[in-house]
Amino acid sequence: MTSFAAFGWLTEGNNLRFILEGFLINLQIAVVAIVLALIAGLGLALLRLSRNRVVSVVTGIWVDVFRNLPLLLLILFLFLWIPTSARDTWEDVMPSWMPEAWQSGLMLAGLSGLVLYNSAVLAEIMRAGIQSLPRGQSEAAQALGLNYRQAMRHVILPQGLRRMVPATVSQLITLTKDTTLVSIIAIVEVMRRARTVTATSGNPFTGGGTEAPILEVFLFVGLLFIIFNYALSRLSRRLEIREKERSGSKPDIEVRGLEEQVA
Amino acid sequence: MPFAFVDTLTENFDEFLRGFGITVQLVVVSFVIAMAVGTLIAAFRVAPNPWLQRIGGLYVECFRNIPLLVLIFISYPGLRRAGVDISAFVAGVASLGLYTAAYVAEALRSGVFSVSKGQIEASLSLGFTYPETMRRIILPQAFRTVISPLGSLIIAMIKNSAILGGSILALDDLLKTGRVIASRTFDVIPAFVWAAAGYLILTGLATLAIRMLETRYAVKR
Numbered sequence A: 001m002t003s004f005a006a007f008g009w010l011t012e013g014n015n016l017r018f019i020l021e022g023f024l025i026n027l028q029i030a031v032v033a034i035v036l037a038l039i040a041g042l043g044l045a046l047l048r049l050s051r052n053r054v055v056s057v058v059t060g061i062w063v064d065v066f067r068n069l070p071l072l073l074l075i076l077f078l079f080l081w082i083p084t085s086a087r088d089t090w091e092d093v094m095p096s097w098m099p100e101a102w103q104s105g106l107m108l109a110g111l112s113g114l115v116l117y118n119s120a121v122l123a124e125i126m127r128a129g130i131q132s133l134p135r136g137q138s139e140a141a142q143a144l145g146l147n148y149r150q151a152m153r154h155v156i157l158p159q160g161l162r163r164m165v166p167a168t169v170s171q172l173i174t175l176t177k178d179t180t181l182v183s184i185i186a187i188v189e190v191m192r193r194a195r196t197v198t199a200t201s202g203n204p205f206t207g208g209g210t211e212a213p214i215l216e217v218f219l220f221v222g223l224l225f226i227i228f229n230y231a232l233s234r235l236s237r238r239l240e241i242r243e244k245e246r247s248g249s250k251p252d253i254e255v256r257g258l259e260e261q262v263a
Numbered sequence B: 001m002p003f004a005f006v007d008t009l010t011e012n013f014d015e016f017l018r019g020f021g022i023t024v025q026l027v028v029v030s031f032v033i034a035m036a037v038g039t040l041i042a043a044f045r046v047a048p049n050p051w052l053q054r055i056g057g058l059y060v061e062c063f064r065n066i067p068l069l070v071l072i073f074i075s076y077p078g079l080r081r082a083g084v085d086i087s088a089f090v091a092g093v094a095s096l097g098l099y100t101a102a103y104v105a106e107a108l109r110s111g112v113f114s115v116s117k118g119q120i121e122a123s124l125s126l127g128f129t130y131p132e133t134m135r136r137i138i139l140p141q142a143f144r145t146v147i148s149p150l151g152s153l154i155i156a157m158i159k160n161s162a163i164l165g166g167s168i169l170a171l172d173d174l175l176k177t178g179r180v181i182a183s184r185t186f187d188v189i190p191a192f193v194w195a196a197a198g199y200l201i202l203t204g205l206a207t208l209a210i211r212m213l214e215t216r217y218a219v220k221r
Helices: A015-048 A053-067 A071-081 A084-093 A106-131 A135-143 A148-163 A165-185 A190-198 A214-246 B002-011 B013-046 B050-065 B068-081 B088-114 B117-125 B130-166 B174-185 B188-217
Strands: none
Touching: A015 A053, A015 A106, A015 A165, A015 A190, A015 A214, A053 A106, A071 A106, A071 A165, A071 B130, A071 B174, A071 B188, A084 A106, A106 A148, A106 A165, A135 A148, A148 A165, A165 A190, A165 A214, A165 B068, A165 B130, A190 A214, A190 B068, A214 B050, A214 B068, B002 B013, B002 B188, B013 B050, B013 B088, B013 B130, B013 B174, B013 B188, B050 B088, B068 B088, B068 B130, B088 B130, B117 B130, B130 B174, B130 B188, B174 B188
16 A cells, blocks of 8 residues: 555646646636526526516426436536537637636536536525515515515615525535536546546656556545635635624524535 | 437336436435444534544544545545555445535534533533433434434435446446436437436435424424
8 A cells, every 4th residue: 555645746747736727727617607606596596586476486496406406417418418519619719818628618518517506506595595584674675665676676685695695605615526527527627637647657748757646646636625615614604603793693594504405 | 209208218217227226225325324424523523522523623624625526536546546445336435425424413513502501511410421411311302403404415415426426436326327328329318307307206205204304303382
């Protein structure tokens, strides 16, 4: 058994930089996906709360289906289902200064899968956030003569969305971990790069002439995620506490997030 | 077109059923591991000894923040290359089990903290030892508050089990079966829809079961 101190490969050639840059791609994917998922999720949450029965029920089914499916199933399905022409279009549209991983048409499938799943999860968090507001808020808005739209925009959403900030940060942690799944459809990010480093023939891109031990390489990759996500979770905790202080000592009606669900 | 959907299911029913069974197996075995390890870690985290607390905390932070896929690479090709002869199934359930154990530990811990401190003090002053207090006074009460977070974890586990089949472990679970059938028959949509239906059945059943437990053990006030 190799010794656990065998991290010499890190300093060989460009290995360290090669892996760190791969990790950066994961973070980029996570940020882009969370922004798109927040926008789509807000739309879904509003449709879900719509007063039109049909719209609300249909959206409810959509949300429940997509948040209860394995993310990897969605990604693999989109990978097989999205036509090559759409991938080609993506590749044409992506400017050449974008990182290589983003120029690949596969990213379309990976990103859509992440957004499809996370928008459903976030929609549920937002709905809970909005519905956790005391009824009096919307009644007061109505009494002041605001219509539904105005009440949503000026009274309900600003308060409801504030409450879901901590839950969103925890979702971002999950999302960061989930970005590794796109490696399964051959998008080159940290997992693929780590495998390149461990390739038996040595790494042609970085000039590390020898193969690196798989165990140590992935322990290192794991460590990157642990450090980053630990920092994020601390941030989330702090936001939660601040939110509690800000809203007085309003006890636990706030969104406990699907924090435990995320696993 | 609708017939093509049904045909995909009927013609490959045995295969789908087998994949479904393997997914159930993966989830059940991983859940047992997650509960056992999670309980131990939770006990560490609420133990009076600060070193045990630290070890528990470290476990939770590590396994909660690492991607499951990385754990799989560590436990299967990583350990195998390092000379440990581990099977894909064991590596898979160990990864999923240990990963979920961190969340289980957190759920149990917050459950324990939901029981008021007075209960512990009362119990200790009545002459119960610390382990006795835990087992007889605190845990039975904590169990109630823990049902719904544990339920969400089971649902998350069902979804995460797909990563075992989709990754290099290549276990023949439901997702893998759907994938194989899709590439063999070129009926991509039906194959994936039926696999998805299998997952929705599992998550749906889990949701129902949790709801029943919640009503059954609800505190009657």
